[in-house]
Amino acid sequence: MSTATSELGVGMVGYAFMGAAHSQAWRTAPRFFDLPLVPRMRAVAGRDGAAVRAAADRLGWDDAVTGWQELLTRDDVGLVDVCTPGDTHAEIAVAALEAGKHVLCEKPLANTVAEAEAMSAAAEAAAQHGVRAMVGFTYRRVPAVALARQLVQEGRIGEVRHVRAQYLQDWLADPKAPMSWRLDKQKAGSGALGDIGAHVVDLAQHVTGESLTGVSGLLETFVHERPEAVSSSGLSGVADAGRTGKVTVDDAAVFLGRLSGGGLATFEATRFAWGRKNAIRLEVNGSKGSLAFDFEDMNLLHYYDATEESAVAGFRRIVVTEPEHPYVAAWWPPGHGLGYEHAFTHQVVDLMGDLAAGRQPTPSFADGLRVQRVLDGVERSAAGGGGWVSLA
Amino acid sequence: MSTATSELGVGMVGYAFMGAAHSQAWRTAPRFFDLPLVPRMRAVAGRDGAAVRAAADRLGWDDAVTGWQELLTRDDVGLVDVCTPGDTHAEIAVAALEAGKHVLCEKPLANTVAEAEAMSAAAEAAAQHGVRAMVGFTYRRVPAVALARQLVQEGRIGEVRHVRAQYLQDWLADPKAPMSWRLDKQKAGSGALGDIGAHVVDLAQHVTGESLTGVSGLLETFVHERPEAVSSSGLSGVADAGRTGKVTVDDAAVFLGRLSGGGLATFEATRFAWGRKNAIRLEVNGSKGSLAFDFEDMNLLHYYDATEESAVAGFRRIVVTEPEHPYVAAWWPPGHGLGYEHAFTHQVVDLMGDLAAGRQPTPSFADGLRVQRVLDGVERSAAGGGGWVSLA
Amino acid sequence: MSTATSELGVGMVGYAFMGAAHSQAWRTAPRFFDLPLVPRMRAVAGRDGAAVRAAADRLGWDDAVTGWQELLTRDDVGLVDVCTPGDTHAEIAVAALEAGKHVLCEKPLANTVAEAEAMSAAAEAAAQHGVRAMVGFTYRRVPAVALARQLVQEGRIGEVRHVRAQYLQDWLADPKAPMSWRLDKQKAGSGALGDIGAHVVDLAQHVTGESLTGVSGLLETFVHERPEAVSSSGLSGVADAGRTGKVTVDDAAVFLGRLSGGGLATFEATRFAWGRKNAIRLEVNGSKGSLAFDFEDMNLLHYYDATEESAVAGFRRIVVTEPEHPYVAAWWPPGHGLGYEHAFTHQVVDLMGDLAAGRQPTPSFADGLRVQRVLDGVERSAAGGGGWVSLA
Amino acid sequence: MSTATSELGVGMVGYAFMGAAHSQAWRTAPRFFDLPLVPRMRAVAGRDGAAVRAAADRLGWDDAVTGWQELLTRDDVGLVDVCTPGDTHAEIAVAALEAGKHVLCEKPLANTVAEAEAMSAAAEAAAQHGVRAMVGFTYRRVPAVALARQLVQEGRIGEVRHVRAQYLQDWLADPKAPMSWRLDKQKAGSGALGDIGAHVVDLAQHVTGESLTGVSGLLETFVHERPEAVSSSGLSGVADAGRTGKVTVDDAAVFLGRLSGGGLATFEATRFAWGRKNAIRLEVNGSKGSLAFDFEDMNLLHYYDATEESAVAGFRRIVVTEPEHPYVAAWWPPGHGLGYEHAFTHQVVDLMGDLAAGRQPTPSFADGLRVQRVLDGVERSAAGGGGWVSLA
DSSP, X not given: OOOGGGEEEEEEEOOSHHHHHHHHXXXXXXXXXXOSSEEEEEEEEOSSHHHHHHHHHHHTOSEEEXXXXXXXXXXXXXXXXXXXXXXXXXXXXXXXXXXXXXXXXXXXXXXXXXXXXXXXXXXXXXXXXXXXXXXXXXXXXXXXXXXXXXXXXXXXXXXXXXXXXXXEOOTTSSTTXXXXXXXXXXXXXXXXXXXXXXXXXXXXXXXXXXXXEEEEEEEEOSOOEEEEEEXXXXXXXXXXXXXXXXXXXXXXXXXXXXXXXXXXXXXXXXXXXTTOSSEEEEEEEESSEEEEEEGGGTTEEEEEETTSOXXXXXXXXXXXXXXXXXXXXGSOSTTOXXXXXXXXXXXXXHHHHHHHHTOOOSSOHHHHHHHXXXXXXXXXXXXXXXXXXXXX | OOOGGGEEEEEEEOOSHHHHHHHHHHHHHHHHSOOSSEEEEEEEEOSOHHHHHHXXXXXXXXEEESOHHHHHHOTTOOEXXXXXXXXXXXXXXXXXXXTTOEEEEESSXXXXXXXXXXXXXXXXXXXXXXXXXXXXXXXXXXXXXHHHHHHHHTTTTOSEEEEEEEEEOOTTSSTTSOOOXXXXXXXXXXXXXXXXXXXXXXXXXXXXXXXXXXXXXXXXXXXXEEEEEEXXXXXXXXXXXXXXXXXXXXXXXXXXXXXXXXXXXXXXEESOOTTOSXXXXXXXXXXXXXXXEEGGGTTEEEEEETTSOGGGOOEEEEESOSTTSTTGGGSOSTTOOOOTTHHHHHHHHHHHHHHHHTOOOSSOHHHHHHHHHXXXXXXXXXXXXXXXXXXX | OOOGGGEEEEEEEOOSHHHHHHHHHHHHHHHHSOOSSEEEEEEEEOSOHHHHHHHHHHHTOSEEESOHHHHHHOTTOOEEEEOSOGGGHHHHHXXXXXXXXXXXXXXXXXXSHHHHHHHHHHHHHHHTTTOOEEEEOGGGGSHHHHHHHHHHHTTTTOSEEEEEEEEEOOXXXXXXXXXXXXXXXXXXXXXXXXXXXXXXXXXXXXXXXXXXXXXXXXXXOSOOEEEEEEEOOTTTOEEEEEEEEEOOSOSEEEEEEXXXXXXXXXXXXXXXXXXXXXXXXXXXXXXXXXXXXXXXXXXXXXXXXXXSOGGXXXXXXXXXXXXXXXXGGGSOSTTOOOOTTHHHHHHHHHHHHHHHHTOOOSSOHHHHHHHHHHXXXXXXXXXXXXXXXXXX | OOOGGXXXXXXXXXXXXXXXXXXXXXXXXXXXXXXXXXXXXXXXXXXXXXXXXXXXXXXXXXXXXXXXXXXXXXXXXXXXXXXXXGGGHHHHHHHHHHTTOEEEEESSSOSSHHHHHHHHHHHHHHHTTTOOEEEEOGGGGSHHHHHHHHHHHTTTTOSEEEEEEEEXXXXXXXXXXXXXXXXXXXXXXXXXXXXXIHHHHHHHHHHHTOOEEEEEEEEEOSOOEEEEEEEOOTTTOEEEEEEEEEOOSOSEEEEEEEETTSOEEEEEEESOOTTOSSEEEEEEEESSEEEEEEGGGTTEEXXXXXXXXXXXXXXXXXXXXXXXXXXXXXXXXXXXXXXXTHHHHHHHHHHHHHHHHTOOOSSOHHHHHHHHHHHHHHHHHHHTTSOOEEOO
């Protein structure tokens, strides 16, 4: 499958939800794709020795270490994969880049613009030496989303007039759902805005190929106090009957944006939309057609071609499982759909390809910084009562 | 079907799109519903004598007159139905009320807040004498929308957290679509904002039972010059190859709002969403459940009950054609859906019931004024660069 | 709207569900369409004098008579509209044709093939004298269905490989739903097969332009005894606690068919599909594309064009509300959908056009007989244990 | 992750489409699930030495062998996984069982009833010694399908009245799609009937917990001659311009069935339904509710509860991604859907659990034989002109 010279040792930091998803991707990518550079799962790092050891066994890592710093000194590690909460991203990523390791860092890039700027600067410096950094806006690599971008780039929908982007979840709608690090401003930076709003900001800019030049928005916390979690399971954990904790982040964010091409954008990110489990919705209306996507039907893309004759025009429900579709040829026959984790596998595929070719992978840390500035603009608008904030 | 004392003579002003819809409603309501007060289609008014005569014949009015003022002096007319462009609403409606005629006025109530205030004051004065005024936010009376309001009122979704409301059309997305009075600020007051945004503002407030306390928004005109229409057909008419006219209204409006109960609302009104023909979408997320509606499937309401056991919870696709549903018992068996014009018939039914009972029909002119103030807030926000405008 | 010479007096027999639908159509057609022959609603016939008088007032008929025979001798009646249970169709329709009256007869044409043959013969004889007969397979005139046929005729889907047709209701799934004439073999001829199966047999043949050359099938009655109805309301009425009646028809029918062009067809008609209210589903797969329709979304047609490039091919969700679509130009702007009863209005429009032009309206009684023979074939197959019955 | 005593060596025969899917499952199951018996991927067998070696490397097998018989003599292989065309199933599976190896065999169990009977007998004999056999009707283990069965077993939809089951693909609708072993009766036994019809027969019986007592059906081959494939890719390969081959199996099958509980079933299996890529649709209507599934939206199950109050009853769109749903807790948070291959992982999980516990895994070879008898019944009905064939 590979020779020694075309291997890349990977060290991962963190092994919770994102760590499991990344591990599945590192394991699976070489099984379905011909990679010019083959990842080797060298070591996973965590603070609790027994837990990280168990995680290494379960997730398929050769080794377990209790300090992420250890990964930076290992010769068999060429890339550090950062899967920890946002407050640690800057420290780990910058140190790893300075140690000459490629970095894949989960989103959002950081908890503050200042951190993101430092990271972006570190990435730029490292790139001078061929050391690369990438931020994990994974949903870009859902085939239907990648197809949407491709259709925009081909000019199929013309100039972009409207983007409406929503990321709707419901795991906090129940006031008895327990605390988690995601609800602690110290760890998470922000709430729905940074955790899921970041994804739709990235998708809106990525799919249209444009950037946001200004925003206005509102943030809201509907439930200010929650039971502490006794154990963690999935996103939300299990509540402790007695103790409570204070929610210090937003439960929901709504914002407007202006696109660089002149179009209008609306955004919504919430964990309070009962019945919407992971509804990432993106609709783009252009001068020649429209595109619509909803992650709850992740193998579908809807496309309206306004140049069709009127009697038979209609949104086409494209089942994005054809070999002609991005990433799909490596998988199953038409109609045999993919799931959530496949986008992580595609991320590994693209990253290995770029590293092997000496190309800058995307989204870069600079791209991540740009998203961070949009989020920061929304926070400033909300703090100032909802006024307009220019990002130009 | 009725005795002389339980009849109400109706005079209608205007006979284009809205006039046709209203006529169908006046004709049809007594055929399916037991009305305590039966409308008689006495006369239709218009400026062009031959055209209004032809319209009277086609639409089923006893008489045709060439000045709306004539309707006000007729003893056989007890109600004036105003179906003209917005710039004429105030003059006609106020005069009719002062002449002691009930008034049904198409939306938006007026082109400016000042006019709407005058109309609302006139309506209040007339009400002292039992003369009533109502504004035609007809979509309230689509059975699925009426059911949505009822479920909110019953407490089924708890406190409202989110409203996301969109009114998407595409009839102007083609830059060659011709001018119409709807694109002329003088006649129409505003563009997408007043024409269709008004509907979703009303629906959001009506379904939740709350009001908007502040807004921020952006307006945009994507196409500034269009061919003049040589003839009118449907919404958009037929283009004249040579002459062009200037579009003086917005093509699209996006705005955020805060609800009186503390929830967040997003709004979008556009005629540039290719492939969306008349997509009035309303989703409401509450503390105990959610509701979702799309006029492109107007006989459906989607309802999520968060108190269900998790394994079988899901949005219920309610086919709103059961006899238990609002207005439906008078029509067809389950599954035999209704169409656009039925909401106008329901408007007649409710109006006749209220007038017979001496009740104030809803939405009142005061309700219409409240919507107008929201639209005005959005315009002021947009004019000021998107800042927040308090409506309290 | 018309001159004396271009009017046609109509007399209707029966005034229940179908009578109400037909009356709305007779009233409405001339209001939206330019008709070369304008119907006048002269008289409605029924057995109960007081009830028929009330129905005439409510439904808008000039006169009420207590014997349908009376309609045949009136000079002001040129067409008899038969809206009674199936056991009376043959007698009334044949007599009317022999009296020189055009006939519109509800489906199914008759309760037996013998009756249908007699009716077809009478229609053929009458046609010699310019007297026309038509059977009311109304769903043909839902715009989305008419568009489906048009696309097949244009060759858009090529040769037909598969038809899958279902008519699913649930109003008898509750064993406490009461008896009605529709459950009595004497009155109704058959159950789900003739009442709703007839519609999908007609639609399958009409949309494809082919005929069924053989069938095999099963019939089933799930609930054999039901409470008698104390009053009738909608399809199912209100149950009487004490008395019960015997169901003598099928509750459900499933059958296979072979199309004249060699394709395969599956059919299902049932009133026991909980949650499906009036789900008339038709999917046709051809050598070049596919079409799909579901009456629960009656304004939509789904069309797959297999000649599209693979990356963007997908079922198009056509919102059948464009002026280019059959019947639609006379109604509302795009996206403002139609309802159940509009197909009856279109039936009047087509019938008036054909009569004015001296053309045979479709579906003719011969077409109705062909459907009857299919239903009879299914009944013979079921009676014989499910074997194949050739219809050639 | 395991001790030596709780491991099971696996040897796989075949490494094409099914081999890739099975390999992913063997690799992945222990990463997400706590297995009482951990599979070890010992060896893959194939005829072409170089190809099987490459496959072993890519798919993650320790070893590659060129004769399946070799697997039977290895001590480190405790289970043989048969992923070859149907004509080889009987020989391999029977030999493996006789050699004391557990067997997992792809569906359909065999190409003929006689072979299936021999296999079932061998499985029964082996079971006496604790050696187990299972057939791979994998779709049972899609979470939404498993949930459907569970809801039926809990009595949620009452007695089953109707099953409508369809498996629709389109990869042969183009007459230029090339030959494959799946179109050769010698290798495949039958066409759409055995390849995909087998799945929906199994699903119908599995979800309802009933069996088919009789069938009638039609088979059809629409395209009799096709270009030979020069290379294989996905299901359909790439066509050779010059040579053609003869299709000796059915392109499509339609059939009716009677369920053991008295309900009616309709089936359709075709590769000629343009636009339907892998649409496995199952709808079950019971006396108290309904269920509906479509693999094109594989993470959804639709459930109608007829005991709900009428005003809010509706098909619930259950997003089957909650931890309470079958198999889901081991994967991702709600809304992060699964894909096609996950059902294979679940198959491994269930099989390992059963083997560790000494239980008979399901579906057994006897279950596979029962499906085979249904398929045989359909073939006999079709051969005899579509008459009824009793399976009792």
